Amino acid sequence: MDKLDSFHHDVLRGLNDHPKWLLPKYFYDDNGAALFKRIMDMPAYYLTDCELEIFRDKTAELADTLCAQQEPFDLIELGAGDAMKSSFLLKHLVREQVDFTYMPIDICGEVLHTLRDRLHGDLPDLTVVPLHGEYHEMLREATEQSDRRKIILFLGSNIGNMELEDAHGFCRTVNRRLKVGDTMLIGFDLQKNPHTILEAYNDKEGITKAFNLNLLERINRELDGDFNINAFQHYQTYDPIDGGCRSYLVSLTDQEVNIGAEVICLAANEPISVEISRKYTPLEIDQMAIETGFAPLTQIADSKNWFVDAIWHVN
């Protein structure tokens, strides 16, 4: 199935289900990537600042923990985006003349082009091999390209965008691709004051709303849809018991939407689930490592203790 067919297939599967859902990986067309950049710049969206602080202020600790074996490796970043945080690590490793290749993976081609050009200018000595596509498919390609040691980065609490069971499945799949001695670093957003969490996803300026609605606009643009964007409302929840922070688009009226030849019926107040951003406890993170075949090594936190980068080994 080509990319457009998969998008079409996943959209119809989700919108014909009950309750309705859309997959968050489709947020990131060029418009979505630009809107996400604006979200990351919002003061209320603390996640970026916390993880940026870890990469900026604890670069040497990260590098020493990740590269303890001192052998050449491939540094593979899943969903690299603009690599704003990992750039601190890249600069440090280049400065220390460490022998490694940087392989950013991203589903958005435009993002990868921009990143490659920027790194070429900023770090001309760095070898960059961009891989355009889905996490697992591109990770397979990366592991087939060389048998050097692998260090995987999965930042930005992207793991939080999966249901718990799917996050475990994701880590198990990555683990199967790796070998003894390989390492994985994952960014996790921690459970904290519920108001702080809710405000990060419910900004008054409406950038998160625009980001979520862009998914419907993308369906209109790419799949011949006719969503009336004004007939949907952004609705955000956070459950401090299970750590689930969820985004919905709620239909404001009874309506029919055409997607190509298909007709989707929505009732007034019917929600479409578009994203989960799960928040974890440190204990749940270690448990996830153990249950998915890794050995938890350490968790490096920001100064507020709001976010951790967990480092796991393959033994």
Ligand SMILES: C[S@@+](CC[C@H](N)C(=O)[O-])C[C@H]1O[C@@H](n2cnc3c(N)ncnc32)[C@H](O)[C@@H]1O
């Ligand atoms: C939330 S951004 C995070 C960017 C960066 N890792 C950071 O922490 O700042 C997520 C990135 O992952 C990419 N992405 C989302 N789903 C993906 C998938 N299934 N496969 C590959 N890349 C994906 C998006 O295009 C986007 O650039």
